[in-house]
Amino acid sequence: METEVLLYEGKAKKLFKKPDSKELRVEYLDQATALNGQKKDAIQGKGALNNQITSILFQLLAQEGIQSHFIKIISKHEQLIEMVDMIPLEVVVRNVAAGSFSKRLGIEEGTTLPQPIVEFYYKDDALDDPFINDDHIAYLGLATEAERQQLRTLALTVNRALQHIFAQIDIRLIDFKIEIGKTAQGHLLLADEISPDTCRLWDMATNNHLDKDIYRRDLGDILPVYQEVYNRLEKEFSSCI
Numbered sequence: 001m002e003t004e005v006l007l008y009e010g011k012a013k014k015l016f017k018k019p020d021s022k023e024l025r026v027e028y029l030d031q032a033t034a035l036n037g038q039k040k041d042a043i044q045g046k047g048a049l050n051n052q053i054t055s056i057l058f059q060l061l062a063q064e065g066i067q068s069h070f071i072k073i074i075s076k077h078e079q080l081i082e083m084v085d086m087i088p089l090e091v092v093v094r095n096v097a098a099g100s101f102s103k104r105l106g107i108e109e110g111t112t113l114p115q116p117i118v119e120f121y122y123k124d125d126a127l128d129d130p131f132i133n134d135d136h137i138a139y140l141g142l143a144t145e146a147e148r149q150q151l152r153t154l155a156l157t158v159n160r161a162l163q164h165i166f167a168q169i170d171i172r173l174i175d176f177k178i179e180i181g182k183t184a185q186g187h188l189l190l191a192d193e194i195s196p197d198t199c200r201l202w203d204m205a206t207n208n209h210l211d212k213d214i215y216r217r218d219l220g221d222i223l224p225v226y227q228e229v230y231n232r233l234e235k236e237f238s239s240c241i
């Protein structure tokens with residue numbers, strides 16, 4: 001029996017690797033953080049919900065031809081993924097003004113954008129994940145020009161697919177963040193997670209937050225809200241994944 005080693009411990013997940021294996025085991029943690037880790041709380045059950053939500057979404061995206069690092073769910077709070085070389089960029093797509101976009105540009109939250117806006121952030125905790133532009137990406141050598149174009153196209157494709165998925169469960173996709181990895185063959189693969197931690201999701205009827213803004217803004221308990229997102233996904237899509 002090969003021993004697993006802890007490869008990485010982040011704010012929401014731990015990654016384990018067996019020697020000589022190209023697969024990783026991901027453990028989703030019962031932890032919520034905001035403000036780059038300055039706000040931190042243990043929330044029992046959150047890890048399992050994010051793992052299950054991410055697993056459903058990656059499977060639905062695969063059905064739309066969008067491949068990810070996801071291989072299979074192995075328990076309520078664990079999944080197996082393909083090992084990829086992570087590109088140190090967070091790619092955000094916005095359909096509606098909210099969060100840092102509203103703050104930076106002075107646009108009222110809830111303002112629908114005429115077309116989706118793609119933004120890049122440099123994944124660096126010490127620098128607080130700064131907003132960067134194309135020239136910064138080139139200067140830092142984070143992605144080639146061709147890769148940056150591919151990232152943008154992939155992010156917009158994911159946006160269309162996710163908007164369609166969430167619309168079927170009466171949720172508006174306000175914005176979201178994805179991360180992308182590179183396979184040994186140099187292919188770009190959707191990675192990390194897609195969950196209420198990484199998306200802004202508003203109930204279509206009430207505009208209530210169904211996402212981590214509940215935690216970021218001290219609006220109440222996130223667990224029932226994450227459970228609601230999972231229940232809707234499970235009810236609508238469990239038969240087709």
Ligand code: TMP
Nearest residue numbers: 098099100101175176177197198199200
């Ligand atoms: P922002 O409005 O704070 O820039 O966030 C945009 C989207 O990206 C929102 O859905 C939350 C998500 N996001 C993350 O998943 N991780 C992060 O570190 C940040 C800053 C945002």
